[in-house]
Amino acid sequence: MSLTVIKYDRVMGRWEPNALGRLQQAAIELYLERGFEQTTVAEIAKRAGLAERTFFRYFVDKREVLFWGSAALQELLVSTVVDAPIGTAPLVAVAAALEAAGALLQERREGALQRQAVIEANPELRERELIKLSSLSAAMADALRQRGVNEPTATLTGEVGIVVFKSAFEHWISPSNQQDFPQLIRASLDELREVTSGN
Amino acid sequence: MSLTVIKYDRVMGRWEPNALGRLQQAAIELYLERGFEQTTVAEIAKRAGLAERTFFRYFVDKREVLFWGSAALQELLVSTVVDAPIGTAPLVAVAAALEAAGALLQERREGALQRQAVIEANPELRERELIKLSSLSAAMADALRQRGVNEPTATLTGEVGIVVFKSAFEHWISPSNQQDFPQLIRASLDELREVTSGN
DNA sequence: AGAGCGATGTCATTCGCTGACATCAATCTA
């Protein structure tokens, strides 16, 4: 491996920069090449030019390396809900947040597709994805409570929001899809309203 | 340990019966006593009078032992959706299924409370619970498709159903709760409809 | 009586993950 060869160059500091990014990159490459289970943390670290131990300093486990971006997404959702105009209905505030998140994801479509391909191929990763989505739902519910929304409306609205998001996301990653993400969010929300409006 | 002492009794067959049940019992006891992470599969097996290897013949992993009942729940949900009268609205069929499932859970309230206490205390177990719920949602969506319901209505209705179920379950678990489960399902569904009926 | 079966046990191994401690360039401080 040439990676270790270039490590001590007079131009660089002691360590090559962006260890976290290199680990992310190495991980997704290997997960795509061989699959998640067939990839060893030692292999990821080696490709990134680091020790196995270092991987676990950046990511609590082998799965978490794929979910690093979810914190930023959560902040965006929360701030959008919090900043909605006074008097905005809970579900409308949540819808605005989802549209903002969708717009953000759209900027990294290729990466999102790769990431999703890896996740859908592995049950352990699907579990992790679900708990991340659940965390987003809980965070939005919190934000709604800050706006004075009561239980169980806050929790219910957060969860419904995630349902809408998942539905829109599915359409968005479809190869045949032409619509943009925020647009798909609005469409999913409309469909949800039809589903729940029955007697 | 006296367990091994009684293993070869002239009354019994070669093995003590109900190995699966003994493993479940031992597992939940230990998870309650020491917590999930602090419990070793070897300890569970020992308490059940079996070898560690045998545990993994009954359960694919250390978590699965807590979710053995979800298959029966899924069957009940599916058959109830499938058997709903012709012309029943998708969400109404799903609501009927959830009420049936709720009624079933009610028969084992103590066990359900213990199990939930263990799950809520551990993130890994919460992950597993979420994917089980997701599987229930997918199964109901399948059942709806059998009834001629199209996408994305089928998927959306399944997921909304699980949202309703979770909300009702939370209330049902509460020590102050007096209402019965099917009743709580109807109440949660009403709240959901209010959430989504806005402009 | 013997063959085959099925539930269980034993053993060895891989890998995820963690704690403890070492290293060493960069940086701060006296």
Next chain:
DNA sequence: TAGATTGATGTCAGCGAATGACATCGCTCT
């Protein structure tokens, strides 16, 4: 500027989850 400190990384030892391969041995059927 010598020396202490810090922070990112490496090294090593070890535990426990999980799996494959093979052994054991009552039971049942011929």
